[in-house]
Amino acid sequence: MATLPKKESRAPTTCLGLDTNYGDGLERERSRKPDHKRPEHYGVGDPTTTFSSDSSHLSSRGRISKWFWDSAEEGYRTYHMDEYDEDKNPNGIINLGTSENKLCFDLLSSRLSQSDMLQVKPSLLQYPDWRGHLFLRKEVARFLSFYCRSPAPLKPENVVVLNGCASLFSALATVLCEVGEAFLIPAPYYGAITQHVYLYGNVRLVYVYLDSEVTGLDTRPFQLTVEKLEVALQGANAEGVKVKGLILINPQNPLGDIYSPGELRQYLEFAKRHELHVVVDEVYMLSVFEESLGYRSVLSLERLPDPQRTHVMWATSKDFGMSGLRFGTLYTENRDVATAVASLCRYHGLSGLVQHQVAQLLQDRDWINQVYLPENHARLKAAHTYVSGELRALGIPFLSRGAGFFIWVDLRKYLPKATFEEERLLWRRFLDNKVLLSFGKAFECKEPGWFRLVFSDKAHRLRLGMQRIRKVLTGTLRVAEDPPSSRTQEPRGQHI
């Protein structure tokens, strides 16, 4: 769902440490000129602004929800109506926008068709323990203990099972925050979280903007530092926004980056200092295909700075390539949080039969270790090698460090002007040429021109997708070099 074209929620707010006289006309005039634009370190999201979808029957919240739906139609649903198929629809859309792993359906289908998966027991058909069936929670605890390399065995009592991480974000936001309170989140980030915490929870996000430029003490682009977290937190506080927690995605989406154990600890210490909850989304934990990266789960740390405020989520959507299975899980030592989230599971439950299947899958270490993971990593690596090679041949800069399903691509030079309108026009040009990508604005990236390109797809689709991208980009460069008068797309920018 990351392809959701997002409406600009609110112009990034005043920057901290600088004068806040933006209300006065002169300042506003100055700040409008791109040359004088001041660096922004954080922003407060507010989904209620700028939604004006007309509707006689829906509430304000309903209109926001409908807006999400309608805008999804543009990319994701256009794709669903015109999906590429080698034989039946060779001119259909190739989806390199949705973060799905389509490389291992053969392995998964055959595993899920084995006889142990097909068991139907009466207890699976009846009302469950709302936290999830005990047999599954036990299996999840064993699985995470092993693959996260936790220093001590994890406990089934700390596990809550529900239908995906989206639900978990929604439930956690509701039970940790009051209406109007906020989570800090380093941006760019997986944009759908905005809706997840907002629709039921009415919780907002405070973006900690990261830069592509390597400056100061940073050693890599889009680096998160405690200093940046501090600035954003203070800024939000100064605006009267109460921050309750910090969301970390590790491995990161869309950067494909991972946090080192040292960094992770610093962020956790920062959170502890400010009594913030930390929600760590580790949904790409087993999709680190570059082993030299040395990925470490937060559950592997010897002593967590603030275990009662550290909540980890994982799911099968990414690491087992089954986003359609709808399985997500929370691990937290905080029993109150576990119970409160479980209390909401009646809205976010998953079928007992699926719970059985997930338990069988997680149990099968032989298959996971000897068949699935090696094969999955090899296929991810091959696909990644191909796509990054193509990008290099096109002379396109990108970021990708060997985790996740995507490459964070820098197409800034293809924008005639550094604006999100232009970014969106380029995105639409890709779509018109039947390839779906995700643009940076959907991840709340503050620099226009970044795109997320998903590479975890079959070779022939990748080849075709890259051809279409190449076609658009070579055309675009020409357009960009043309005198401005020849460009006709300008009015469509209003569409945002």
Place this chain on the structure above:
Amino acid sequence: MSHQSDSLHKPCGQMKDQGLKTQKPHPPVMELILRLRQLIDEYSRQLKIKHLQEDLEQEKQRHSQDTREQEAILVQLLGEVVNLLQAGATSSLELQLPRLSLDSRGGGGQQAQLPRKPDQLSHQLSDSKAAVVSCDLSNRGIDISASYKSSFKDFIAYQGDKYHEDKNTLGCINLGLSENKLCIDLLTERLSRSDMNYIDDDLLQYPDWSGHAFLREEVARFLTYYCKAPEQLDPENVVVLSGCCAIFSALTLVLCNPGDAFLIITPFYSGFTFTSSLYVNVELIRVHLDSEITEADTQPFQLTVDKLEKALLEARLKGKKVKGLVLINPNNPLGDIYSRDSLMEYLEFAKRYNLHVIIDEIYMGTVFDESIPFHSVLSMESLPDPNRTHVIWGTSKGFGISGFRFGTLYTHNKEVVSAVGAFGFLHGISGITQHKLCRLLQDREWIDNVYLPTNRSRMQEAHRYITNRLKTLKIPFLSRGSGLYIWVNLKEYLDPCTFEEEQLLYRRFLDNKLLLAPGKAYMCKEPGWFRLTFSDKPLRLKVAMNRFSQALLEQKQYWVEKQMKCVLGE
């Protein structure tokens, strides 16, 4: 909500503190202080009024200035004395107070703290709320936990001590949960057939969020047939989510702004309370029905347009924004069915006042008495206000597969379809489950020739058994041929007839290892009603009814003893 408890308006931190208090401040001292405070406040108020008058007069200005200063000093001194007294009283009498008020959650976040919505469950929650003490949860998080614990405490205990005919004959039998356990054998067999075990790439990928098209098409066909719709229902009007609670919460969210309200016929299934008041922040305004038969009401607990109108106008007078009406048909817990005419009257009423109608027809498939015609709202030739009529259905009750987590919405309103459909990512169903459901709903031959006849005859038999036992015990009850339960009147066993006594009787059943659902859980305004689920295996029903009789016998003995004591005491 009609019963507003004052304590509920306090921030949660305070409530918690009170819950923790073991000692009360010394009453006479506190009373004195409060009285004194009142006096001072009153005095200073009168002074202000007087001063205002004086100001108007513009006379003796200088003189009044002097007296004002003197008076101010006097008031301040008195105030300080009182504060000192108060501080002394609390620190000596109640050591916990100062420490607890340091709780960081108490004060902060003013801007974010909305006045807390009183909800129907809250007054039941006070016990469990005290047990939930956490500085990590939000106020609503605490309420959600407390509500969960209070409604599922005994259910969780039951799960640890389930009755089993061989392994745990002393275990608890659950006739409090509305589950159909009569046909699990048929479903297990059907779901084990090979057509169910189909895996496809599409089933493993992100779905269309409103549900896979194949399932929505099948749901439309199924409802067209079994609801006897005048014309084919449109798959585009179908949304599929993880259970009816999910549908209800998403639906109310997209129809209501925070704090808006829906009318709900009471007694009603309390799961809705939980959903709406806590997660969605929607208020449910109860339209109370009476068990008594009067001139206007020819049946117990009869719903009339008058009652709806009265409740609506009262709510509007109080400034509530009522957005719609919830109807449950067949009704839970009454086991009642609305006639076509009454249904039409309710819909017309809603149309008159521009109200949405959410009709929960989840018990559609549980009508076991064929002589009682059930009319789905989807069977009506023309709906008074199709754009404001939204139907909910699921497989949990009719098919007895509550573990499947499947619910569906049918509405002509395209805006509502797309707004609720967007909730697919929060309430999605696994593609594999969607496939199984589709196969199940598709298999008309099995449904019509195997499942429905068997289910109906087993339900009839179980129902007959329980009602006969109740008749033998001379216990009045309501049951009109649908639902999985009987609404039982045990008022005679309460003395006095209060909710405290109802709770005691509930406990007595539980002591006898029998779980029933007390009327309080349905917000019934008359104490003494219980919902008893009959859709269980014959053997378990027999044991359960023995325990039921035993508990009532004990209740009677307890009375006799109580009266004896009274007599002897005198």
